[in-house]
Amino acid sequence: MKINGAQAVLECLKREGVDLVFGYPGGVVLKLYDEIYKANFPHILTGHEQGAVHAADGYARATGKVGVVIATSGPGAANLITGIATANMDSIPLVCITGQVANPAIGKDSFQEVDVCGITTPITKHNYLVKDVRELPRILKEAFFIARTGRTGPVSIDVAADVFNTEFEFNYPEDIKLRGYTGKYIGDEAEIDAAIQAIAASEKPIIFYGGGVTLSNTSDELRSIIRRLGCPVTSTIMGLGCVDPNDKHYLGFAGMHGAYAANMAIQESDLIIAIGMRFSDRVTGRVADFAPNAKIIHFELDPAEVNKNVRVDYRVLGDLSWSLPILRAKLDTLTTDFETRYSNWLQAVLDKGNDHPFGYSVEGDSIKPGALITKISELSDDNTIAVTDVGQHQMWAAQFFKAKNPRQFLTSGGLGTMGFGLPAAMGAKLGCPHKKVVLFTGDGSIMMNIQELATIADHDIDVKVVIVHNFILGMVGQWQRLFYNHHYSQSELKGKRDFVKIAEAMGIKGYRLDKAEELETRLPEILSSEGPAVIDVIVPEEENVLPMVPGGKRLDQMVLGTN
Numbered sequence: 001m002k003i004n005g006a007q008a009v010l011e012c013l014k015r016e017g018v019d020l021v022f023g024y025p026g027g028v029v030l031k032l033y034d035e036i037y038k039a040n041f042p043h044i045l046t047g048h049e050q051g052a053v054h055a056a057d058g059y060a061r062a063t064g065k066v067g068v069v070i071a072t073s074g075p076g077a078a079n080l081i082t083g084i085a086t087a088n089m090d091s092i093p094l095v096c097i098t099g100q101v102a103n104p105a106i107g108k109d110s111f112q113e114v115d116v117c118g119i120t121t122p123i124t125k126h127n128y129l130v131k132d133v134r135e136l137p138r139i140l141k142e143a144f145f146i147a148r149t150g151r152t153g154p155v156s157i158d159v160a161a162d163v164f165n166t167e168f169e170f171n172y173p174e175d176i177k178l179r180g181y182t183g184k185y186i187g188d189e190a191e192i193d194a195a196i197q198a199i200a201a202s203e204k205p206i207i208f209y210g211g212g213v214t215l216s217n218t219s220d221e222l223r224s225i226i227r228r229l230g231c232p233v234t235s236t237i238m239g240l241g242c243v244d245p246n247d248k249h250y251l252g253f254a255g256m257h258g259a260y261a262a263n264m265a266i267q268e269s270d271l272i273i274a275i276g277m278r279f280s281d282r283v284t285g286r287v288a289d290f291a292p293n294a295k296i297i298h299f300e301l302d303p304a305e306v307n308k309n310v311r312v313d314y315r316v317l318g319d320l321s322w323s324l325p326i327l328r329a330k331l332d333t334l335t336t337d338f339e340t341r342y343s344n345w346l347q348a349v350l351d352k353g354n355d356h357p358f359g360y361s362v363e364g365d366s367i368k369p370g371a372l373i374t375k376i377s378e379l380s381d382d383n384t385i386a387v388t389d390v391g392q393h394q395m396w397a398a399q400f401f402k403a404k405n406p407r408q409f410l411t412s413g414g415l416g417t418m419g420f421g422l423p424a425a426m427g428a429k430l431g432c433p434h435k436k437v438v439l440f441t442g443d444g445s446i447m448m449n450i451q452e453l454a455t456i457a458d459h460d461i462d463v464k465v466v467i468v469h470n471f472i473l474g475m476v477g478q479w480q481r482l483f484y485n486h487h488y489s490q491s492e493l494k495g496k497r498d499f500v501k502i503a504e505a506m507g508i509k510g511y512r513l514d515k516a517e518e519l520e521t522r523l524p525e526i527l528s529s530e531g532p533a534v535i536d537v538i539v540p541e542e543e544n545v546l547p548m549v550p551g552g553k554r555l556d557q558m559v560l561g562t563n
Helices: 005-015 027-039 049-063 081-089 116-123 133-148 161-165 189-201 211-215 219-229 260-268 320-332 343-355 369-379 392-400 421-431 445-449 452-458 474-483 499-506 523-528
Strands: 002-004 021-023 043-045 067-071 094-100 126-130 154-160 167-169 205-209 233-235 250-253 271-275 295-300 314-317 384-388 436-442 463-469 509-513 533-538
Touching: 002 005, 005 027, 005 133, 005 161, 021 049, 027 067, 027 094, 027 161, 049 067, 049 081, 049 094, 049 421, 049 445, 049 452, 081 094, 081 116, 081 154, 094 116, 094 133, 094 161, 116 126, 116 154, 126 133, 133 154, 133 167, 154 161, 189 271, 189 295, 189 314, 189 320, 205 219, 205 260, 211 219, 219 320, 233 260, 250 260, 250 343, 260 343, 295 320, 369 392, 369 463, 369 523, 384 392, 384 421, 392 436, 392 463, 392 474, 421 436, 421 445, 421 452, 421 463, 436 445, 452 499, 463 499, 499 509, 499 533, 523 533
Parallel strands: 021 043, 021 067, 067 094, 094 154, 126 154, 205 233, 205 271, 233 250, 271 295, 295 314, 384 436, 436 463, 463 533, 509 533
Antiparallel strands: 002 167
């Protein structure tokens, strides 16, 4: 069939099963938006391009599908950059379609021209500049294939404006042929055999898993392996939900603000079984002193991550969907009663956790962040998705919200992007309309993309926005208290903003809670109400997220205390 480039884009999206896109129109993509209008293609107009890309990201994290965002050239494309980098750091599959100036104007500093491919090369899995309409079907098919296979991630497609208007004979390719890339990662089974031998020789092993388990949909396999081994288990923040937090083997997440038991177990272990995690600096503490007594097995998809931050003794390179079932089957061939063998080791680290649990004081009538999030967790069920922004509230949410399933706790882990939460929560709800969505944000983070409250109101997107309001950039303030003699340099938020009034002005119900008793008397009803709501919760300004591993310290050099 003969169609124009704009129609071809939409036809390709349909062929890839895309049921919703996010975006913001502008001059060079007007032909594409005209075809969106004619086709009544499902599209959410956000208040800002950054909101659009974070919404596509939240949609992808919640559903496991590829998120799609559209923006115009120049500033429109540039406004996507933070969101693309956010997705790239956490390996989230996106296809980002941007308009570019027309072919004759490319490279001439034309109005609203930026080099999208040049800018996005370091922060995408792959990118394209489309100058010939005949290449569109192939490129779009490749983009979705690249985004959703292997180590998933964002792909950028920059399309010259005249390509949208040009007619051609449309044929959607059936096959993908990419030199050097198949999307399949089947490794060497001998590497699993070596890992089995290391496990069999271990006396104090710990399983340490991350977001790769979520992305590979292998949480069931992981839980089965845990039941077989019976050893302690910890996770990164990106792995939250892949193991039930009530599992007797689970110590809590590890790292800078992680559980005391988890960090101590890592430091005392003789074998780290690392699964789908990349040894970020936030989970290792001082790298030279990370797990000093342990050999390390690294189950990893991306060879670039092996030995990048921490030297490992054994690697198992390949997709977790390939390696974990084989690991489980091989463990079954052993006669060792691992549960009994590791019982004393497990109990020893559990006792450490009992001595230093996550906690908060209950003195006075102020609302403590830990108490707030604990209550929301109690009022939630397995059908609730928790989304966070970045800062103190993010760490409190990780500590006190009990995510029991994958894709139930969505957060910007690698880049740590303030402003991610509100649009991501919106995208998660649109992707999973049957689920409840609660956003934990701060009075700093919420201001980064607060315009998306209008989008939520316009589309009646039922997201409960919980603002942990302490009148300061919380994590910045905490560091300034602990390490800079309480010098609150440009971190206090003592302005006149009223989030309840802002919510109401945007068309959303607003509530303010400032007394501990309201967690029982008002919060349950607000959370169970229909429609979106902003809940402004006043908490003490100088509340710290504890425990904490200070920068440059070992995992076992934690500042303890209660939140």
